[in-house]
Amino acid sequence: MLRKFFLLSFFLSTSLLSTLIANNENLDVLNLMKYPDASFSYKRCSSEPRGRRGPRGHRGPRGRQGPTGPRGATGATGAAGENAPGMIIPFASGRYNSATAPLMTTFTDGTPNLGVLVTFGSVDQTPTDLSSQSLDLSGFGSYAFTMSRDGTLTSISATFNLDSIFVAPAATTTIHAQIWTSTPESLNVFTPLAGAIVDLSPKLPAQVFPPSVYSGIATGLGISLPAQTRVMIVFFATATSFLDGHVEVKGDYSAGISIE
Numbered sequence: 001m002l003r004k005f006f007l008l009s010f011f012l013s014t015s016l017l018s019t020l021i022a023n024n025e026n027l028d029v030l031n032l033m034k035y036p037d038a039s040f041s042y043k044r045c046s047s048e049p050r051g052r053r054g055p056r057g058h059r060g061p062r063g064r065q066g067p068t069g070p071r072g073a074t075g076a077t078g079a080a081g082e083n084a085p086g087m088i089i090p091f092a093s094g095r096y097n098s099a100t101a102p103l104m105t106t107f108t109d110g111t112p113n114l115g116v117l118v119t120f121g122s123v124d125q126t127p128t129d130l131s132s133q134s135l136d137l138s139g140f141g142s143y144a145f146t147m148s149r150d151g152t153l154t155s156i157s158a159t160f161n162l163d164s165i166f167v168a169p170a171a172t173t174t175i176h177a178q179i180w181t182s183t184p185e186s187l188n189v190f191t192p193l194a195g196a197i198v199d200l201s202p203k204l205p206a207q208v209f210p211p212s213v214y215s216g217i218a219t220g221l222g223i224s225l226p227a228q229t230r231v232m233i234v235f236f237a238t239a240t241s242f243l244d245g246h247v248e249v250k251g252d253y254s255a256g257i258s259i260e
Contacts, residue, residue: 086260093123115236144232171241
């Protein structure tokens, strides 16, 4: 009787296993044989199509910044830039009493006598005439600026405003503006800088009523100004076709020079 029971049990176990395998069950045979009383869950293999992809999830927080990378190689040197236009030094006579204003005068032959020193808001008459082509300003005051580096004077522009009736014994009078310089060796003695002059136009006839403006510009000069050179500007007059006497002119002055 016992033998029949074991045979029947073996037969049933074999039949169940065959049925499960025939139905494509994912069965762990070893576990079933080892633990016949245990309960296992099995998943049937399916050939059904894959479902649709779900929506993308929310973007996560930004991670921490990584360490700075190594410094790259130095780039090639760029092309040289254009030359700067240079600096402009302004001069202006400022406000003063017209009754005591300095004069530009000539000798009776029309050559320059006294000139006018124009600085940065003030004006004064030259202490001596210009015939010697030298002005010693020792004890007279300072009317010049000093070059802090080597430079090149490239242009001069000047303007004169006549502020009173002008009557002259000459047929024509011309106003000029010229750069005068001194060096550390010459101390306060200034001389005209060759080529650094501008003639104002138009020329003044024998009689002129204010307001009248005269101006001029000289460009492309290319005159060297070494470091420590002292630079100032002087206005003066010349006359031609004299009838009698000398010329006196007064007014307002302004100028600008360009240095590279």
